[in-house]
Amino acid sequence: MPVSRYSYRSVNLRRFALMVAAIVIVLGAGYALHRLQVKRNADAMLRTAQNTRTTGNLSESLALYERYLNFRPRDAAVLAEYAEALDEAAKTEPNRVRELFLLYERILTTDPSRTADRRKLIDKYMDRHIYSRAQGHLEQLMKQDPSLIEDAKVMEQYGLCAQALGQPAQAIDRYNLAVATGKASSETYIRLANLLQSDAGHNSLEESRKLLDKLIVDRPRDPDARLARANYFLKRNQKAEAIRELQEAMSNIPEAAKSQKIVVLLADLYRQEKNLP
Secondary structure, three states: OOOOHHHHHHHHHHHHHHHHHHHHHHHHHHHHHHHHHHHHHHHHHHHHHHHHHHOOOHHHHHHHHHHHHHHOOOOHHHHHHHHHHHHHHHOOOHHHHHHHHHHHHHHHHHOOOOHHHHHHHHHHHHHOOOHHHHHHHHHHHHHHOHHHHHOHHHHHHHHHHHHHOOOHHHHHHHHHHHHHOOOOOHHHHHHHHHHHOOOOOOOOHHHHHHHHHHHHHHOOOOHHHHHHHHHHHHHOOOHHHHHHHHHHHHHHOHHHHHOHHHHHHHHHHHHHHOOOO
């Protein structure tokens, strides 16, 4: 019985379908194998980068991190490891600092929730006096966690940024918040006191005096606190009070005798009192 053309066509279509299915299976298996191999290679590369960094070979470690990140560019945890290694390298290669800043920005673009890395970047911007960038990240940090209004360091950093960027009202507000935590540095009290004594602070000399009194109560052994209050007295032309403040510091605080600022200022005030040139 003759075979119809339709039967031949059906057989050919069936064979073609089976052949396509086989090709798809082979290609799929090849792709899966390739992905597995890439994963193994990437994992091995990462382990080598980490081990190389541990042994102190930063240059090779950085190269390996870069190669790994070519495979997995959005691995934020490894980007952070890479940043730490690059930070070490930048200490002896200052020309890599800009690269480090860009890397931290990349980390935070990849994963904005990485608060610890954001705070590291803020510290680095502050160290380089890049206050506008630091302030932007501080604002983002506070949006993510409003409770940071009670974090003395964050408020101090924000206050310093605002002061440097010509925003005295914001600076005074943030410094006050830092002081309210009870953990602010002496420098923050002094910056706030100086702002309160300026035109921007509406010449709030009495507020400044109360703040400096509080500083000395909170930091009785801090020579800078005494120096700050002596300078307050000088701004009010109260030289005798300033001398007494510095003398008390020299008598009761051993570190005061080592402070060049205190020693020089006191000597200068003595000369003025005796009308010496």
